Amino acid sequence: MRSVEGSDAAIDGVPVVTEAFPRTVRLVATARLREPVLAPLVDGEEELKLLAEIEGATSTRLIAEDRGISGLAANELVHDVPHASFINASFAYAKPRQPNRFNGANRGAWYAALAVTTCLREVAYHLASALADAGDFDATVEYAEMFASLAGDFLDLRQAPGHASLDPDIGRAYPVGNALAESARAAALNGIIYPSVRDPRGTCIAALRPAAVQSVRQGAIYRMTWKGDPVPQVEGPLRGPSA
Numbered sequence: 001m002r003s004v005e006g007s008d009a010a011i012d013g014v015p016v017v018t019e020a021f022p023r024t025v026r027l028v029a030t031a032r033l034r035e036p037v038l039a040p041l042v043d044g045e046e047e048l049k050l051l052a053e054i055e056g057a058t059s060t061r062l063i064a065e066d067r068g069i070s071g072l073a074a075n076e077l078v079h080d081v082p083h084a085s086f087i088n089a090s091f092a093y094a095k096p097r098q099p100n101r102f103n104g105a106n107r108g109a110w111y112a113a114l115a116v117t118t119c120l121r122e123v124a125y126h127l128a129s130a131l132a133d134a135g136d137f138d139a140t141v142e143y144a145e146m147f148a149s150l151a152g153d154f155l156d157l158r159q160a161p162g163h164a165s166l167d168p169d170i171g172r173a174y175p176v177g178n179a180l181a182e183s184a185r186a187a188a189l190n191g192i193i194y195p196s197v198r199d200p201r202g203t204c205i206a207a208l209r210p211a212a213v214q215s216v217r218q219g220a221i222y223r224m225t226w227k228g229d230p231v232p233q234v235e236g237p238l239r240g241p242s243a
Contacts, residue, residue: 011183014160019193020151024112024205027119027143028086030221076210083216086146091210099174101165102181102192102206109181109191110207116145118202120222120234125198128230137226142238145219150207152190155180158203161195168197181208 009016077088087110094108103109113119123143131137157163165177184192190212196202207213220237227233 011155011187012163012180014155014157014163014180016153016187016189017156017159017193018153019156020149021114021205022149023147024114024150025116025119025219026090026110026112026146026148027116027123027222028146030142030144078210078213081214081216083146083218087210087213087216090213099178101170101174101177101194101197102208104178110148110210110213112148112150112205112207113196113199114203114205116219116222118196118199118204119143119145120224121199121202122196122204124224124232124234127224128226128232131226132230137228137230140223140225142221142223144221145237146216147219148216149214150191150205150212151214152212153188154190154205155184155192157192157194166194166197173197181206184208 077091078084081087089108090110091108094103094105099105100109100111102111111122113122127139127141128137131139157166163176163180165173165180167173167176181192185208190209191205191207193203193205196204221239222234222236223238224232224234
């Protein structure tokens with residue numbers, strides 16, 4: 001594994017920095033926090049065990065934790081830490097036809113920001129794009145804050161704001177961003193810090209390694225509602241701890 005060392009270290013013109021973020025925030029759909037939909041249908045512990053076996057045979061996260069998947073080795077994932085399933089799921093569930101800015105079809109990433117307002121703008125943009133593709137701006141979605149601390153060596157795109165990976169056009173930006181992320185992982189970096197593309201004053205972090213995500217805890221709930229308009233109404237925090 002290639003490493004990047006020294007005060008002048010950089011990849012593709014992007015400097016490497018050592019940073020510590022005591023609290024970052026990621027938004028997770030509240031549907032992922034609920035009891036499994038099949039659980040009320042079982043009558044006892046034995047049936048719950050059978051349900052778990054069925055889930056284990058079909059869950060990409062559980063398969064990744066057991067034996068790994070393409071692009072993600074089992075020994076990279078975390079265990080016996082708070083919210084390990086959320087951390088591992090963010091890396092195991094990648095969308096083959098919908099790569100993100102710093103991850104492709106075979107491996108996810110933990111995307112977070114320094115402020116929930118930045119997360120809301122980023123999530124709203126992507127959900128509005130999906131609704132536009134469906135031709136229907138009518139939806140209500142609730143998201144929960146997931147706080148985490150991040151520290152280590154990162155590429156710092158705040159110092160390279162003109163980098164092609166930050167182009168608002170995802171068709172141009174994402175291939176460049178994916179290549180940059182691959183280089184960062186090969187250099188044993190924990191992730192990429194970058195200015196939010198959807199929030200001019202926001203800062204985002206893409207953690208590229210499960211072990212980089214530390215001290216995960218849940219925060220408040222936010223609701224986004226589309227009523228025929230591409231810009232949603234945002235309510236929140238609705239309930240839950242805010243710190």
